[in-house]
Amino acid sequence: MGKERPKEVVAEIPSILVLEPAAEQRKRRAAGVEVRKEFQPDLESIKTHLKEIRHHSRDNHSVLLEELQRSLGQYAGLKLAIASDVKQAASYIKEIAGGTDLASINKSNVVINEIRPELEASGFKTYIRYFTEFKNIDKFERKVEDYWALPGLHERGLVESFDIAKTVTQLNSSEVRDYLAILGVNAISAEDGFAFFLQHMSNISKDLQQARKIVLVVSLEKVVQDREAASFQTRSMGIFGLESVLLDLGPKEIEGYDFESLPILAGGQDRELHVLILDNGRGGLVSGGYQDLFLCIDCRACARQCPIGLHLVKKGWVYSPKNYLFGFLQGWLPPTEACFHCGRCQVECPVDIDIPTLIWRAQLEHYVRHGRTWKKRLLDNPELLAKLGSLTAPLSNWAKDNSLLKPIMETLVGLHRKAQLPAFHRQTLRKLIKGGSRG
Ligand code: SF4
Ligand code: SF4
CATH class of the missing domain: 3.40.50.10420 (NagB/RpiA/CoA transferase-like)
Known part of the structure; x- marks a missing residue:
């Protein structure tokens, strides 16, 4: 035995x-x-x-x-x-x-x-x-x-x-x-x-x-x-x-x-x-299309790198892009409208979650059901924004950097007041090249 x-x-x-x-x-x-x-x-x-x-x-x-x-x-x-x-x-x-x-x-x-x-x-x-x-x-x-x-x-x-x-x-x-x-x-x-x-x-x-x-x-x-x-x-x-x-x-x-x-x-x-x-x-x-969110370890490396700061919310708590997306998918946060798919969150992610694509998909699904807001239409048209900015420079540069106007822009368009926007120039690359060929 x-x-x-x-x-x-x-x-x-x-x-x-x-x-x-x-x-x-x-x-x-x-x-x-x-x-x-x-x-x-x-x-x-x-x-x-x-x-x-x-x-x-x-x-x-x-x-x-x-x-x-x-x-x-x-x-x-x-x-x-x-x-x-x-x-x-x-x-x-x-x-x-x-x-x-x-x-x-x-x-x-x-x-x-x-x-x-x-x-x-x-x-x-x-x-x-x-x-x-x-x-x-x-x-x-x-x-x-x-x-x-x-x-x-x-x-x-x-x-x-x-x-x-x-x-x-x-x-x-x-x-x-x-x-x-x-x-x-x-x-x-x-x-x-x-x-x-x-x-x-x-x-x-x-x-x-x-x-x-x-x-x-x-x-x-x-x-x-x-x-x-x-x-x-x-x-x-x-x-x-x-x-x-x-x-x-x-x-x-x-x-x-x-x-x-x-x-x-x-x-x-x-x-x-x-x-x-x-x-x-x-x-x-x-079982849905968002299974990669399950890979997240909640390190918040993506939150630190996200340039728009949308995920910086009140009460002192910072959402990571992934958690913001999760909250949106569960219905307790509004759509992730301000994300401009720069990809920085994905680059930082140690487990390679393709957050920009997942946000993209969630936005599309949402807009198919509910249509796009005017804010979203504006943000989806960066060319129009750039043209307006160039046409009105230097006024547009003064406006985008003005500390009194930034909170208004945040409320109206959803861009965080600390977001750094590029400077606009009246002299566009196209005009510069034309000018160069003349000169
Ligand atoms: S892709 Fe969107 S969520 Fe990710 S870092 Fe860029 S703006 Fe932020
Ligand atoms: S970087 Fe990746 S693992 Fe870390 S919180 Fe963001 S999505 Fe999750």
Whole structure:
């Protein structure tokens, strides 16, 4: 008789791993600007491996989802829920909130863009701790900005590595406070349910340590094969999204909340971990013509490069072109009219999503159903705009650069007030050549 293999003991909860830039925040703050030049990853091999992970995740999403549910089912200290849309998600969170209406949310798209409006409609007060932390480092802000603003980080090999800064393997904590932490995971392993986050400040670590109830929100595309893939994807999000951190440094009209002023609860062991799997239209993407959106890792490299700034929206949150398109396809954002298909978002995308073509397709489908607005007709006719601009130069140049007229142009035509338009010249190339042949 063969020996029976001892049963593997499954922990109470799956490990939650938080990755941070390898040069620690504290060290950087104390020392000013510091970049690890010795770490120069081969970006092309990173992209190749990342694409393999993402294609596997997209092409096997239903199998991976089943596997994830099986894996999570093994952990006795975790409650699992599945929501097909944000209404269901918010109502589940309301049900488990246990009387508190205070929630700390992270900066993930699925939480901020999708669930947050529903949470607020059902009476929750939600705060993004990350932005508050940025506000609190005013005197270091310039240094942080200098650091992240280094031009051409990739080309110069100045890319940070991202290491695991914190691993949570159990819920016990001596600092528990009465609030909810609703955190969109950056990647999760189907094989064992290990969840990964990337943080540039300390908000996620604090929430994992302090919130009485933690809800990990898993959007379908974040489910990957195994721990290695989840870790790799999270690191890649940091590497390719490095410069997009600048998007968070601008002035924020965001109300902060000091979670650390809440009293520490006695008997802090009484905590809950929930995993909420959210579809919210993603399943439909895979069967429609937009399946490549499923490849996105939410690094926001495309948001940083998009010149029109349409995706810079109110309340201090910057949509990436991909998330803007997703919101439009789901019906909660207006059409992406101002995109002029320059292709910069695609060039920056580490997984080569052809966002301009997808936006094009979404626009066409929309205009076939609803017709084009006058704004769109105007933007679709750059030759007419150029002719008008040239004919009226230098008046047109004065108007396009006038700080009082820019907001009006933004409202009327949809071009962001910070967009840099080219200068118009009365002397066109054609006239110049004619003049040259005469002269
Ligand atoms: S193609 Fe459109 S969305 Fe992409 S960077 Fe250009 S303007 Fe922005
Ligand atoms: S679409 Fe944008 S956010 Fe998504 S992976 Fe590509 S660059 Fe990153």
